[in-house]
Amino acid sequence: MIYSLHEVSKTYFTSRRPVEALNKFTFDAHRGERIALLGPSGVGKTTLFRLLNATLRPTSGSLRFDGSEVSAMSVRELRSMRRRIGTIYQQYYLVPSLTALENTLCGRLGYWSFLHTIRSTLQTSKEETRLAMEALETVGLADKYCCRADELSGGQQQRLAIARVLMQDPEVILADEPFASLDPSLKETLASLLVALVVNSNRTLVATLHDVETALRFFPRIIALHDGHVAFDMPASKVNRAMLDALYSRNSESNRTPPHYAGQWQGADESDSKCVPLCTE
Numbered sequence: 001m002i003y004s005l006h007e008v009s010k011t012y013f014t015s016r017r018p019v020e021a022l023n024k025f026t027f028d029a030h031r032g033e034r035i036a037l038l039g040p041s042g043v044g045k046t047t048l049f050r051l052l053n054a055t056l057r058p059t060s061g062s063l064r065f066d067g068s069e070v071s072a073m074s075v076r077e078l079r080s081m082r083r084r085i086g087t088i089y090q091q092y093y094l095v096p097s098l099t100a101l102e103n104t105l106c107g108r109l110g111y112w113s114f115l116h117t118i119r120s121t122l123q124t125s126k127e128e129t130r131l132a133m134e135a136l137e138t139v140g141l142a143d144k145y146c147c148r149a150d151e152l153s154g155g156q157q158q159r160l161a162i163a164r165v166l167m168q169d170p171e172v173i174l175a176d177e178p179f180a181s182l183d184p185s186l187k188e189t190l191a192s193l194l195v196a197l198v199v200n201s202n203r204t205l206v207a208t209l210h211d212v213e214t215a216l217r218f219f220p221r222i223i224a225l226h227d228g229h230v231a232f233d234m235p236a237s238k239v240n241r242a243m244l245d246a247l248y249s250r251n252s253e254s255n256r257t258p259p260h261y262a263g264q265w266q267g268a269d270e271s272d273s274k275c276v277p278l279c280t281e
Contacts (some may be wrong), residue, residue: 001067002172002204003029003052008061009228021047023228024061025065031171032202034195036209036219036236039210040248044228045208046176052206053174056080083110088194090177092161096150100141100160104132107167118122135166139193147269155186173198175207179214187211191218212244215255 007024020045029035032153037045043163043175051063054070063070064083073081086107094103105124124132136142137161147158158178165173175194179187198205209215215222216236224231231247232239 001028002031002065003027004062004067005051006063008051008058008063008064009058010044010051011059011178021228022051022058022172025228025230027223027230028072029204029206031204032199033216033221034198034205034219035221035223036215037223038209038212038215038224038247039225039231041150041210043225045202047226047228048225049176049206049208050175052172053087054081079110083171085172086165086168086248087173088161088165088173088178090174090180093159094149094160094164097148099146100136100152100163101129101145103160104135104163104167105129107132107135107164112167132163132167135163136160138197139163155182155190158190159193162190162197166197170203172204172206175205177208177210180210187214188258
C-alpha cells in the first residue's frame, strides 16, 4: 500500500467563509496501480493532488504514505517522501534558457546538497550525465539534448518534463492534466509512453484528467469526485455512459456530457501498456 487516506478533509479558511474542498475522502492506492481522477472543475481534484504530493496537509483525517502518517512527519521525512514522488504538471515548469539535458538533470535536485548543486552548475558528473541521457533516450529526445527548452515544441516539452521525472526515479508519479494542451494524436503517443514507463518499473501513477476517453483507455481504475466526495471508485471496464452523464451533469456551472465524450469505450486494458509508439514529431 503506497497511499492510504481515511476520511481526509481539507478546508480553506477565507475572509468570507470556510470552503470545504474535500470532505471525508477515503481511498487506498497500491503499488503499481494506475488511477485516473475524474470530475468537473472545482470538485477537489487539484486539492487531492496537492495532498498526495505533500504540498498541502489535510485539515482532518488520516493520510498515510508507505505506512507513515504524513501529518506526523518531520521536515526531513517530508523531504524524503517528496523525493519518492515525481510530479508532472499541466504547465511544464521547465527552465527556458537551459538545455534539454540540463532540465533533465534538474530532476536530481531533491537528492543534492547545496554544495553538490553548486558543483553541478560548474561540472556535472559523468554518471549523472549518462543517466540524464538515458532518460532523454527513453522519451525520444536524445537528439535534442543540447537544444534549449524554449526551442522545443509543446509535445517535446511535455516529454522533457517526463524525462526530468524519470531522472528523479520516483516510486510514484502524479500527473495533473498532463495532456490537456496537446492535440489528439500527440496525446495518444504521450499517454502510451507514460503508461509504459510506469508499468515497466511497477511505479504507481495517479493522474487528474478531464479527458474521459483517455482515462478509460489507459487507466484501469477510475475515481470520480463530486463536491469533495467520492462519486464512484471502480474499474474502468465497469464505468458506463449513464454514470459519466450523472457525474458531469451535477456540475452547478454546466449541464453537459463529459469533455471528449464519444460513445462507448472499452475499459483500460493492460495490453495498452505493451505497445509503445515511437515519439516522433
